[in-house]
Amino acid sequence: MKTQIVAISLAVLVLAGCSSRYNPVNWSWFGGSRSEASLAPRGGFPSDVDPRPLVSQVVSMQVDRVPEGAVVTAVGLPPTQGWWAAGLVSRYESEAGRIAAKDGVIELEFRILPPAKPQNVINEASREVSAGIYLSNQTLAGVRRITVIGQNNQRTSNR
Numbered sequence: 001m002k003t004q005i006v007a008i009s010l011a012v013l014v015l016a017g018c019s020s021r022y023n024p025v026n027w028s029w030f031g032g033s034r035s036e037a038s039l040a041p042r043g044g045f046p047s048d049v050d051p052r053p054l055v056s057q058v059v060s061m062q063v064d065r066v067p068e069g070a071v072v073t074a075v076g077l078p079p080t081q082g083w084w085a086a087g088l089v090s091r092y093e094s095e096a097g098r099i100a101a102k103d104g105v106i107e108l109e110f111r112i113l114p115p116a117k118p119q120n121v122i123n124e125a126s127r128e129v130s131a132g133i134y135l136s137n138q139t140l141a142g143v144r145r146i147t148v149i150g151q152n153n154q155r156t157s158n159r
Contacts, residue, residue, distance in 0.1 A: 050089050052111035054151040059128060061148045061155035070140060073132040074110055074148045074155065081122060082115030086131040088148065099135060104144040108133065 055076030064071045074088060090099040091107040099106065112129060121127075135146075147156045 050109075050111050052085065052087070052113050054149065055083075055086070055110040055112045055129065056151050058110055058148050058150035058153055058155045061157060063146055063157045066134075069134060069136040071132055071134050072108065072146055072148070073130060074108075076110045076112060076129050076131065076150060077124060077127055078112060078114075078129060079121070079127075080115070080119040081127050082117075082119035083112045083127075083129055084115070085113040086129045087111050088131050088133040091149075099133075099139050101139070101143045104142055106135070106139070106143055106146045107149060108147065109149045 056079050057077040059075045059077050061072070061074045064073070072088060076086065087110075088108040089111050091109060092100045092102045094100040110131060112131075143159070145156055145158050147154055
């Protein structure tokens with residue numbers, strides 16, 4: 001009986017020292033891992049930074065009161081016609097990814113995509129692009145000023 005216990009103990013110790021599939025320590029639910037090609041794009045994943053450039057000029061800005069918050073609208077003037085996908089993007093966000101104020105100021109960048117092909121420069125009215133964003137009362141709590149930022153200027157509205 002003692003020889004069987006010694007033999008089994010010796011076998012367990014030998015198997016524990018190796019990296020074979022017979023070693024109980026190496027048993028796992030899914031098995032071992034192996035190296036595979038990455039599915040990530042070559043340049044890495046895009047960052048959270050908005051790739052759209054700032055509009056050249058912010059022509060006007062307006063804050064309208066609505067139930068449960070306010071709507072900020074702005075009109076921008078790009079250098080040529082054909083600019084699209086305009087949007088107001090907050091410079092500061094909460095940890096949850098929502099618009100946030102810094103020191104009582106909400107700063108919104110007027111971002112816009114350029115045309116695919118070069119376009120003509122006609123009159124100003126035909127180049128104007130509008131963008132808007134809704135801000136809840138919770139977002140506006142403690143806010144004294146809202147600013148819309150363009151490349152060459154910015155517009156501000158105070159409470």
